[in-house]
Amino acid sequence: MPVTRIATLLKNGQPGTSINARGWVRTRRDSKNGFSFIELNDGSCMRNLQIVVENSVPGYEDSIRSVTTGASISVDGVLKESPGKGQRIELHATSLTVLGAADPQTYPLQKKGHTFEFLRDIAHLRPRTNTFGAVARVRNRISWSIHSFFQNRGFLYLNTPIITTSDCEGAGEMFQVTTLDLAMLARKQIESIDWKQDFFGKPASLTVSGQLEAETYATAIGDCYTFGPTFRAENSNTTRHLAEFWMVEPEMPFYDLEDNMALAESFIRTMVSDVLEHCAEDMEFFSQRIDPGVMARLETIRTKDFIRLPYTEAIEIIQRSGRKFDYAVQWGSDLQTEHERFLTEEHFGQPVILYNYPRTLKPFYMRCNEDGKTVRAMDVLVPGVGEIIGGSQREERLDVLVQRMGECHLNPDDYWWYTDLRKYGTVPHAGFGLGLERAVLLITGMTNIRDVIPFPRTPGHAEF
């Protein structure tokens, strides 16, 4: 008997076909007239398959009682048109097997009404809920879309190292990787660590970005992108930060900042379009249950050109707005979250790409403009999420790069291989980084980043 996933059954299943369905019970309703309705979900889609089990089915009396919310079952039966409302077809069981019972006294998930906070504590079971099933499917589609976007443009998928010994871009605190016996070192109360004794012979960390390594391939084999886990040991506790998250980092030779912005915009638009096209049912759910404004926001992204605004003009807009902000802005100061929200959510009401930031605000590798004050950086800000992409044209001139390293208190010797790229056959190039989870937030309308990654890692939390 063919095993068919419920998504396919509900779409293409024809009355009269004999099939097998397997999955997890969402709920059961009994009729004392001698049959039961089972709502079965197998994760392939939002909707459930309704199963009708007559008491004439072998073992009905024994097994139906353990068909409770959360139980796993396998059902053979025949598809029939459903006389009831709410479903085109339903499965009339000819045999029912309970694969695994779920004690209703202890099974934490109920038919309705759980907070995301509660579900976070049972992250191993929350994918069995509508919301987290939908998030998982949309996240999967976004990942697929990322690969197809770049592959369709001839980009090379590049795996940059997870473990690194370069403190690249000084982008925040890093997780140290060591095989040294810390407990023993603590007992010895030694004054300094002999890193030669460590696994790599020097301090090593988990990567905070694959950018610098990606540049080496971009300047050799052309357009490429990384897509992998990224780690930040910042003690940040917000709805937008994770200690472990997934980042996409394309890097393109011969691109200037304009090209970079165009690619970023096209990239986001493609992800949004793909999800709208392929996850319509899940998006319907997000629109109805999670964020009523999500569809309008995505439609704007899909159809309207992003605003491109130099940092200097952004400052002027904020200053002229007459709005009271907790933090005043002046040229040279970093934009606060409240300013970014004002720009993207209120003033423009759509994605905004800010570019040409003061050099003092940005890392050493961003290309200096001729004005001597700004660098060719760009941040893509979107409503509800804030910064979703950060990128820049890279500084390809060796002398300027080395000078900038000095300004940022970095030792060029530590980046010898990176400066070599400028020493030998340097080219203008650019790239950016997109936080996958922030993209999932944007597209689903979910508000907490901890709910769009299967097992979130945040300060004090690495359960599961």
Added chain:
RNA sequence: UCCUCUGUAGCUCAGCUGGUAGAGCAGGCGGCUGUUAACCGCCGGGUCGUAGGUUCGAGUCCUACCGGAGGAGCCA
């Protein structure tokens, strides 16, 4: 890390100005029903986050600690 809020039954919450705990859902039992967040009735279930303190008396007030959430900083 800072600021604010919060911690009462398995879950979601109520409990007003202090007088020793309630509802809905879930669970059990019974009834009804081609049902679909099913419905109706009954029943079981809580040392009110922890430790102190004020008081004749604390879920309710005070202090500390421990969870959780939101905002800020940092950034993707």
